[in-house]
Amino acid sequence: MTTTGSAPTGRKAAFGFIFASALLNAVSFGVTIPVLPALVKEFAGGDTASAAEWTMVFGAVWGLMQFIFGPILGVLSDRIGRRPVLLISFLGLAFDFLFLVFAPSLMWLFVARIVNGMTAASFSTANAYVADVTPPDQRARYFGFMGASFGFGFLIGPVIGGLLAGPFMESLVGDFAIRLPFAVAGTLAFLNFLYGLFVLPESLPPEKRSPRFDWRRANPVGSLRFLQEQGRLVGLASVGFLFQIAHNVLPAVFVLYTGHRYGWDIQTISLTMFLTGGLGIVMQTLVVGPVVRRVGERGALLIGCAGAALGFLAYGLAPTGLLYIAAAPLFALSNLLSPGLQGLMSRRVGPEAQGRLQGANQSLTGIATIIGPFLFGGSFAFALRHEALAAWPGLPILIASALMFGAFAVAWRFGRPAPTPPVATAEPSTG
Template identity: 55%
Template sequence: MTSPASGGPSATARKASFGFIFALALMNSVSFGIMIPVLPNLIKEFTGGDTAAASEWNLVFASTWGLLQFVCGPILGLMSDRFGRRPVLLISLFGLAVDFVFMALAPGLWWLYLGRILNGMTAASFSTANAYLADVTAPDQRAKVFGWMGSAFSFGFIFGPFIGGQLGEIDLRLPFVAAAGLTFVNWLYGLFVLPESLAPERRTKAFDWKKANPVGSLVLLRSRPGLLRLASVGFLFQLAHVVLPTIFVLYMGYRYDWGLAVLGWTFLATGVSGVVVQVFLVGPIVKRFGEKTAVILGAAAGCVGFAWYAWAPTGALYLLAVPVFAFTSLMMPGLQGLMTRKVEPSEQGQLQGANQALMGLSSIFGPVIFGEAFAWSIRHEGFHLPGLAIYLAAAMMGLALLLILGAARPPPREPGA
């Protein structure tokens, strides 16, 4: 459906498409969130209750997933530019559903590892969803829409870990069964309901393997003024946030002796705070101050929030940092809005593929940095600083803040818009 005046999607089509993709992202994030408080404890069960060993195995899982993302993310991104967003979303959701089945049935660590390999090869749901939204949203509205997409992830962060924590108290495998079922329903939703966003005439004419590799995809980031700096800010954000799935469940259990139920309530509070920022503050802040200011505020909040989490000697003081950390949710919507303005409509998938490759790199190095830092800090009595890994994440957010402060003002509109 097109508007006669513009030749692009009409307002009705844009709203309908956003509704479809938001619902898909919401279901996907809930199913992913269900496993957050449970998977580290399942790994810990397989390692005989050794927290440090569980942290190191978590490192192996996450790094393997990141390596496969680095290799396969650009391929999936370019596929979405050539064949459309919908087929790639369906591939990604199917891979995630199979991964959850492996987790539910795994008799040992190697089954879990095999599931992570499959998921790492196919995971592109959020990056492709971002390309989808860039297709159907005007450039000056993208930061607001990306904020809403971030809220879908936060809703998943609210309900997923809470559900996972409660089900995990019954049986550690039950949350994965629920996640597999929800993801399969999501796949059916995408198969029968989700429309395609990228019209044939706006797709790339051929699949270029030179661009479908990590190095080739990253060349795009150097081909536009300022894009590489923005991508570097995004990489530091992603790298710092790898600390959350890598050690936080183990960290809070070790430092505050929190069980699954308390962890579920903590993730609930964190998710609600993030949703408030994404739904009610991203749009007004971007409209009033611009996308770059939103990124600056988000980076500053991440730096302060992580440092507070690392320092907090009690659980109550830890929770006081949750509203501060919530403003980190301003960062990625503003950053995505800035980056999508710098590429052509037919390159949005390639851009998101490059971002996916950077996310893969962060998933390779992040678990090594944070997992080893956490394991080392709790094993060595002479330097007993459990929050060391989180202090490192705070430093990364501080570096991202310095980079965005030095970025030039963005152009008023994207090429070819």
């Protein structure tokens, strides 16, 4: 057995290793997406508005844990390496899904969200891994591939989850069908832990690590101060923050919203996620690279902001499910936002601070995830409970659209490229 800080059997870290890990992780997340709100609604006695409020609370607690622990794990990955932090995250996810399998009440779900929020730094640490093994001028492209891995997970995962919780499996295992997707997700998360333990190499060599773990940098306030110290990182971080708030609208209300407004069941919701996930993969694998070469990282960022703003607007106004689906190609342009943003931000810091940067981003994500569920779940429940707003169940999605129009304005102002700090050139690899 190898130590947690070294590459197994001396393997050289490469993009292909972290891509495989991120893919498996995203699938495990995706499996639970169409099922968790239904389980919450079941515990809430079938009341959609009450389920929206509970989902809001769970999302806010998850975000609070991200806000506190994201910077800690980011700074820790700069000190001891990316691999051990990823192992902690994968094992935490497996534990979380196990909780969901046996949860007898909403309070158990609450505990599971706390554990998940504490350990769910895998996406940000994976991005730091990408920055370690790719040169600055190719990072946007590889961040796009990482987005594709998440997109594929959210493409196939919800379909698997919908089938596992669907009528056929219910006829075989009865009421346990709604818990079965969590058992599968937990198994995938544990397999990812084993992959990390025995296969995944370390990407950050000891000579490039931070000399010590600094609690002043690891606390949320210190991580946000780091963004301020890096000049134009503040403007770019604001774009990401607005996007993260807006992006919370779909996890917060999508399943309940489409079920209420269009009468969709879990399988229809899963197939819709399959379609939108497929469009995301096409964008991230085939479009990001050419767009960045043609218009640069700033251009990709602006197109992504505009696509999100207009896509959310169309989603919120769509009176029928068919028109909602027709807006999916427009919203797919939002997949250009994160690669462009990550490429611009990673250029502004050296290799020893990539984990700190991603930890600060994770902290902002945590704040956004606290705000988002209250903003969107609250506005959705408010619209359902007030007759004057009953015709506007898409109100939370329209709020998300307004936030993205604001993000576009900030990106226009602060998205200009900055000089890259001196770093040792890494060889791009997909091995």
